[in-house]
Amino acid sequence: MVTERGLQVLRAIVQDYVETHEPVGSRSIVDRYAFGVSAATIRNDMAQLEDEELITAPHTSSGRVPTDKGYRVFVNHLAQLRPLTVAQRTAIESFLTDPADLDDLMARTVRVLTQLTGQVALAQYPSFARAHVTHIELVLLAPNRMLIVLVTDAGGVSQRVTALPEMVDETDLAVLRARLSALITGQAVSEAAERLQSLLDDGGTTDAVLRTLSSVVIDELGEFRQERLVMAGAATLARRGQDFRGSIHPLLEAIEEQVTLLRLMSEMEADAHGLSASIGTENAPFGLGEASIVASDYAAPGGTARVGVMGPTRMDYPSNLAAARAVARYLSRMLDEDEASR
Known part of the structure; x- marks a missing residue:
């Protein structure tokens, strides 16, 4: 069982080793810290720490360095977070x-x-897995190319350009935007994807452009969940x-x-x-x-x-x-x- 002073010696070893990258000996601990005991007493404490596998000697007759177990004890019980400047x-x-x-x-x-x-x-x-779709925007870049923008209430934003299987105009665009918005706006990301997948699986539309856009949106909603x-x-x-x-x-x-x-x-x-x-x-x-x-x-x-x-x-x-x-x-x-x- 490590004594309270032994734990403070461990703290000193960790701090000095991190700072200097050199094994820490009993003499340096006595010189730098006010333990009020002799180097021989500190050596006994270090021997106990070594028996507990909290420190180890990297070389014969050298000082000691912390083990991973020693770092764990330090973090759990001895580390005091330093205020940022x-x-x-x-x-x-x-x-x-x-x-x-x-x-x-x-x-x-x-x-x-x-x-x-x-x-x-x-x-x-x-995590956007529990987010809700707040907006979908379609921007026609060319008669056969479109930008799809998705926004969620958790701050997620997705933008993707896709090619269209048919030419569309602004009138078509308004209809497509309204159809997709009605399906997914206000829905959880997972529910929105399921709704669009049902549209594709159940033959809810034969519109090639709408099917293409639905597939792209499903992929983007999947990205939100990853x-x-x-x-x-x-x-x-x-x-x-x-x-x-x-x-x-x-x-x-x-x-x-x-x-x-x-x-x-x-x-x-x-x-x-x-x-x-x-x-x-x-x-x-x-x-x-x-x-x-x-x-x-x-x-x-x-x-x-x-x-x-x-x-x-x-x-x-x-x-x-x-x-x-x-x-x-x-x-x-x-x-x-x-x-x-x-």
């Missing part, structure tokens, strides 16, 4: 103010988070290569494919404050045993989603969690204000 808060607010649309807001979110932390920033899009992830800062992994015990290729593959990261972020368990962390070997089932992810929940019209950072296990957990939480709060506020203005 005025400059950092100002940067978040200025980055997230007046976005052009949801895509722009999400892109800005990960850009500012990677700037604050120096890590790969990740943000889940809000989970999406936006990222920034992948280049930081190359600069931090020395912080990883093995290859960074699994991380790069996860960034490229996204599916693994989406599943991992969705399965992370949040604490009472909406903060979550998945550390090192805890990510091994996802092929990311070399990395840690910390995240914060944010509120969106379709429910909650997460924003966070991914990097090596040797990361500044208190600062990264604080940055994720601050960005999540601003993001929640921006989405709430957008919803209120509709």
Whole structure:
């Protein structure tokens, strides 16, 4: 059983190792922290921490470094989130103010988070699965080409240009717009898709143009229901290569494919404050045993989603969690204000 002083020694080891990237010895702890005991006593505490597999010696006769289990104990019990500076808060607010649309807001979110932390920033899009279609617009670009715009009450916007099987004019356009609007406006995304699919399956129309448009809209509604992830800062992994015990290729593959990261972020368990962390070997089932992810929940019209950072296990957990939480709060506020203005 680790003593209270032993846990504080663990805190000192984590903080010093993250800061210096050098194994931490008992003498440096005595010199830097006011424990009021001898180096020999600190060595006994460190021996107990090593017995509990919270720290380990990378080399014979060297200092000690935290294990993944040690980082977990630190995050769960010892980490104190560091308040962001005025400059950092100002940067978040200025980055997230007046976005052009949801895509722009999400892109800005990960850009500012990677700037604050120096890590790969990740943000889940809000879920539009429970959103309702508020508007469909058809714009005739040419007699046989049309722009379809869909808008939901959760802020989702879809735009797609499609070729038409027949020539149409403005009179045809008005009829098509009215027909589609009557079917899907005010309906949940899933219900709207089902209505259009029934139109196609049950022979509700033989109009080739309407059938083409219905198929396109079904595809776009399907996109609303898919989970999406936006990222920034992948280049930081190359600069931090020395912080990883093995290859960074699994991380790069996860960034490229996204599916693994989406599943991992969705399965992370949040604490009472909406903060979550998945550390090192805890990510091994996802092929990311070399990395840690910390995240914060944010509120969106379709429910909650997460924003966070991914990097090596040797990361500044208190600062990264604080940055994720601050960005999540601003993001929640921006989405709430957008919803209120509709």
